Every structure is written in structure tokens, then in C-alpha cells.
Amino acid sequence: MDEKKVLIIGLGGLGSPVAMYLAAAGVGHLVLADFDRVDLSNLQRQIVHDTTQIGQYKTISAQTKLQALNPDIEISFIKDMISEDFLIEDDIDVVVDCSDNFATRFIINAACVHAGTPLVSGAALRWGGQVAVFSSSPQSPCYRCLYSDNEDEGEACSDAGILAPLVGVIGSIQAVEVIKVLCGIGNPLSGRLLLFDALSMQWRTLKLHKDPTCPICSN
Amino acid sequence: MITVKFFASLREQVGKGEIQLDVAEPLSVAQVWAQACDNAPLPSHILMAVNMEYSDQNRLVDAGDEVAFFPPVTGG
Numbered sequence: 001m002d003e004k005k006v007l008i009i010g011l012g013g014l015g016s017p018v019a020m021y022l023a024a025a026g027v028g029h030l031v032l033a034d035f036d037r038v039d040l041s042n043l044q045r046q047i048v049h050d051t052t053q054i055g056q057y058k059t060i061s062a063q064t065k066l067q068a069l070n071p072d073i074e075i076s077f078i079k080d081m082i083s084e085d086f087l088i089e090d091d092i093d094v095v096v097d098c099s100d101n102f103a104t105r106f107i108i109n110a111a112c113v114h115a116g117t118p119l120v121s122g123a124a125l126r127w128g129g130q131v132a133v134f135s136s137s138p139q140s141p142c143y144r145c146l147y148s149d150n151e152d153e154g155e156a157c158s159d160a161g162i163l164a165p166l167v168g169v170i171g172s173i174q175a176v177e178v179i180k181v182l183c184g185i186g187n188p189l190s191g192r193l194l195l196f197d198a199l200s201m202q203w204r205t206l207k208l209h210k211d212p213t214c215p216i217c218s219n
Numbered sequence: 220m221i222t223v224k225f226f227a228s229l230r231e232q233v234g235k236g237e238i239q240l241d242v243a244e245p246l247s248v249a250q251v252w253a254q255a256c257d258n259a260p261l262p263s264h265i266l267m268a269v270n271m272e273y274s275d276q277n278r279l280v281d282a283g284d285e286v287a288f289f290p291p292v293t294g295g
Contacts, residue, residue, distance in 0.1 A: 014295040100295040101262070102295055125294035128227035143259050146273065147291070148288030154264065193266075193273065195228045195289055200236070202289070204226070207272040 002028040002073075004182045005091060009033045009082070009108055010057040010098035013157060013167030014174065015120050016048035018096050019174035023066040023073055027182070030066065031092065033078040034058040045157070045164040080109055087115035094178050097121040098171065102147065102154045106216075109143035112136045113217050119143065120183050122174040125160050127199040129170035133177050133188040134206070138217075145211035166198050189210055221246070221280055223255045224287040229265075242282055251286045264291035271274035 002179070008015050008026050011034040011177050022030060038061050040047045046058075049084055053061035059077045068076055084107055087095070095106050095117055105121070112119040112134065119134040173194065180186045195204045212218050221240040230236045238255055240246075246254070248267050253259075266289040267274045280286055 010295045012295050098295045100293060102286070102291075102293050105293065123292040123295060125290075125292045126228055128290065128292055130292050132291075146266065151233070154291055156295035160294070167295070195226065197267075199227070200230075204268075206266075206268045209273060 001026050001179070001182055005029040005031065005090045006085075006094050006097060006178060006182070007031040007033065007078070007090075008096045009104070010100060010102060011046070011048060011062045012036075012042065012046070012098060014097075014098035014171040015062075016046045017064055017168050017171030018098055018122075018175050018178070019048055019066055020069060022178060023070045023075075023170060025175075025179060026070065027073065027130055029074040029076070030060055031078060032059045033075050033082065033092060034062075039171045041126055041158065045167050047164060047168070048066065048125075060160045066202065076180075083193040084110040085114060087111045087117050090115070092117055094181050095119050096174055096178055097143075098174070100156055105143060106147075110132065110216050113142050120174050120177045120181065122170045124167050124170045125155060125157060125162055126195060127166065128191055129166055129196045129198075131173045131177065131189055131196075132193045133181065133192060135188075135190045138219075140206045140217075141210040142214060142217040144216040145208065145214045146193070163198055166196075169196065169198070221251060222285040224283055224285065227288060227292075228290045229254060229288050245279040245281045247258045247276060248278050248280060248286055252276070252288065262291070264278055266288065266291070266293060 191208045269289045
């Protein structure tokens with residue numbers, strides 16, 4: 001894993017455990033993407049940041065923690081806004097989607113499909129979360145096969161609320177799936193969507209299908 | 220009977236986790252939602268599953284099937 005390169009988009013609730021576990025596990029190069037700064041209200045769940053880092057860019061704040069955790073890994077940043085083609089000339093091995101809105105998720109998905117880069121997608125809100133792996137191969141479904149692309153942005157954690165350790169649960173599973181994909185071992189959640197309801201402590205796995213009319217991954 | 224299940228915040232919105240629908244003929248998943256939820260509009264970006272497989276709202280289901288609805292989740 002020390003020669004692998006993983007892009008983490010979003011250094012919030014999900015990105016915190018993802019980044020910390022991948023750094024601790026020794027993924028050689030982590031690329032971080034987030035344009036927000038650390039706010040006191042983030043610290044309830046975004047555990048890669050702390051009170052001494054309020055006001056810093058989340059990428060810088062996370063780098064400090066991750067580099068202290070593992071000084072032997074390389075950490076870099078994405079400075080430009082991501083687009084549907086931004087991965088094509090890059091050598092990213094896996095993209096981890098820890099973002100917080102549909103618009104960004106659709107762009108990340110399209111970029112991964114266009115570049116053929118595996119995508120480990122996670123999301124969480126209130127008491128529930130979900131994880132899926134999209135392999136970005138021609139036969140497999142993509143994130144866009146699940147959701148229609150209308151104007152609904154979805155609800156944000158800051159508005160709807162979120163159980164603090166829920167992002168730890170979902171982010172940790174994302175980190176597990178990244179390591180499996182990087183190492184080519186086990187059965188990743190490819191073609192499956194894992195759903196978690198913390199309030200009732202129920203897990204469900206749905207089988208996914210490729211949408212033959214998907215505007216992103218179908219021909 | 221069609222078993223209809225609501226997960227996470229949908230369970231709170233609908234006020235129950237599971238109901239049984241008595242059906243005389245096959246229904247689409249959208250019709251199942253309408254009958255189970257007093258004709259409330261189907262929320263955007265809702266995830267639907269029939270017998271643990273992802274489904275769109277047009278799929279037909281019949282007695283013995285399980286239809287599950289999951290709220291959209293985008294936070295991170």
C-alpha cells in the first residue's frame with residue numbers, strides 16, 4: 001500500500017476517520033480535497049480537527065494530524081475545483097467520496113467513470129448512513145444509476161443533524177473498502193449498497209443494477 | 220399481502236416501520252408508496268428496493284413481495 005495514491009474528497013465527518021485510518025495503515029500518498037475552514041461546530045464529529053485549528057483550512061488542519069500520525073506518507077492537496085474530467089490525467093488508485101451534497105457527488109462519480117477509477121462512496125445523516133463501491137468498470141453500476149439528477153441538493157448534516165459516532169461507523173467502513181480495493185482482496189461492496197440505521201441498529205444490503213439509460217455510465 | 224418497510228427518517232415521517240398491503244392485482248412501487256402513505260408525493264431521491272434489490276418506481280410488485288423505502292442520504 002505504500003505505493004498507492006488515494007484521493008479523499010471532503011475532510012469532514014466521514015473524511016476524518018477515512019483519512020486517519022488510511023494514514024495509519026500506511027497508504028503511501030493521500031491527496032486531500034476540501035475548500036472549507038474548520039469551525040467550532042464541526043468538532044462534534046470531524047475528529048481529525050481540534051480546537052487549536054479553528055479557522056484553518058481543513059486540508060492544512062488534517063495534514064498536521066495525519067503527518068503526526070504517520071510522517072512516512074506523502075500528503076498533497078487538490079487546489080482547483082473538481083470537474084468531470086479532472087481524474088483523466090491523474091494516477092489516483094481510488095477516490096473516496098466524503099462530500100456532503102448531491103451536486104458534488106454527481107461530479108465525482110462522473111469523473112471516476114470517465115477515468116475508470118474505483119469510487120468508494122459514503123454518506124450519513126441523522127441516524128442513518130450508507131456505503132457502496134463503484135468499480136467504474138463498463139459492466140458495473142455507478143452512483144448516478146441510483147439517483148436522478150434533479151435540482152434537489154439533499155439535506156446537510158449542519159441542518160438536519162447527525163449522530164457524532166455515525167460518521168465514524170460509516171467512514172471506518174469506507175476505509176475498510178479502500179484497503180480491500182487497493183490490495184485486491186475480499187469482496188468489496190461493488191454492485192451493492194450497504195445501509196445502516198443506527199436507531200434500530202439494522203443493516204441492509206441492496207443489490208444494485210446498472211441503469212441502461214444512465215447518462216454517465218451507459219453507452 | 221405486500222410487506223412495505225420504511226427505514227431511518229422515513230420511519231419517523233410515516234409513523235411506522237412496516238405495514239402490510241392487501242392487493243388484488245400487481246402494483247407499481249410508486250403505487251405501493253401512494254397506498255401506504257395516504258397518497259403523499261414520493262420524495263425526490265428516495266431509494267426503493269424490492270426483495271432486497273434496488274428498484275425504480277415503475278417496477279411491478281405483487282403479493283408476497285417486500286418493498287422497502289430508504290431516505291436520501293448525502294451528508295458527510
